[in-house]
Amino acid sequence: MSFIRLENVEKKFGQTSVLQGINLEIADRELVAIRGASGSGKSTLLYLLGGLDIPSSGNVIINNKNLSKLSDKSLADFRNQNVGFVFQFHFLLPSMTCLDNILLPARISGANIKLKEVEKDVRSLAQILGVEHCLTKYPYQLSGGEQQRVNIIRALSLRPKILLCDEPTGNLDSKNSEKVADLLKKLAQDFGAILLVVTHDDKVASFFPRKIVIEDGRIIG
Numbered sequence: 001m002s003f004i005r006l007e008n009v010e011k012k013f014g015q016t017s018v019l020q021g022i023n024l025e026i027a028d029r030e031l032v033a034i035r036g037a038s039g040s041g042k043s044t045l046l047y048l049l050g051g052l053d054i055p056s057s058g059n060v061i062i063n064n065k066n067l068s069k070l071s072d073k074s075l076a077d078f079r080n081q082n083v084g085f086v087f088q089f090h091f092l093l094p095s096m097t098c099l100d101n102i103l104l105p106a107r108i109s110g111a112n113i114k115l116k117e118v119e120k121d122v123r124s125l126a127q128i129l130g131v132e133h134c135l136t137k138y139p140y141q142l143s144g145g146e147q148q149r150v151n152i153i154r155a156l157s158l159r160p161k162i163l164l165c166d167e168p169t170g171n172l173d174s175k176n177s178e179k180v181a182d183l184l185k186k187l188a189q190d191f192g193a194i195l196l197v198v199t200h201d202d203k204v205a206s207f208f209p210r211k212i213v214i215e216d217g218r219i220i221g
Helices: 042-049 074-082 096-107 115-128 144-156 174-193
Strands: 002-013 016-027 029-035 057-062 083-087 162-166 194-199 210-215
Touching: 002 042, 002 194, 016 042, 016 194, 029 042, 029 096, 029 174, 042 057, 042 194, 074 083, 083 144, 096 115, 096 144, 115 144, 144 174, 174 194
Parallel strands: 029 194, 029 210, 083 162, 162 194
Antiparallel strands: 002 016, 002 057
């Protein structure tokens, strides 16, 4: 049974059609790479799957919820409670320590979340990723690689059912790209999450058992 289902999804910006007739099913805990050239629509697809945007037509159904039918507040609650995002650029708030950046989703969540338990998970992940020393620092005091790992911890902090990564290795050399791809796979499996990674890198895509190829807004493979 599919956890994620897209039914004839279209997305337009003005008169420009970015996604056309997308039908897709993704199972619980599946590991998927989404490939395509720049402008193919792969990032737009990711944003629809994460509830950051809604389709112009068609249905995005996740865990039996049709995201197109949710109010803005319900959609925000859905994102906070179910989805972790890892972007190429880290979007860490410069005025907050890394630990406060990581804990921010837990603090603003409407769910019944025990902050001390989340912080325990966060410190455990930081130790695994070798950035425990970064938690009391501010983002500008970290290297790009350290910021990326902090971003990954933030994405996993609420144990999301879906982990969405948009070009997470875009600023890395090939050796570190492979390390990050392998790490994301391992963490998603440990947390029991679906992992979807948008990438233009064939080597990164090769780490994933399933690959989806998008061209001109359509799935072609």
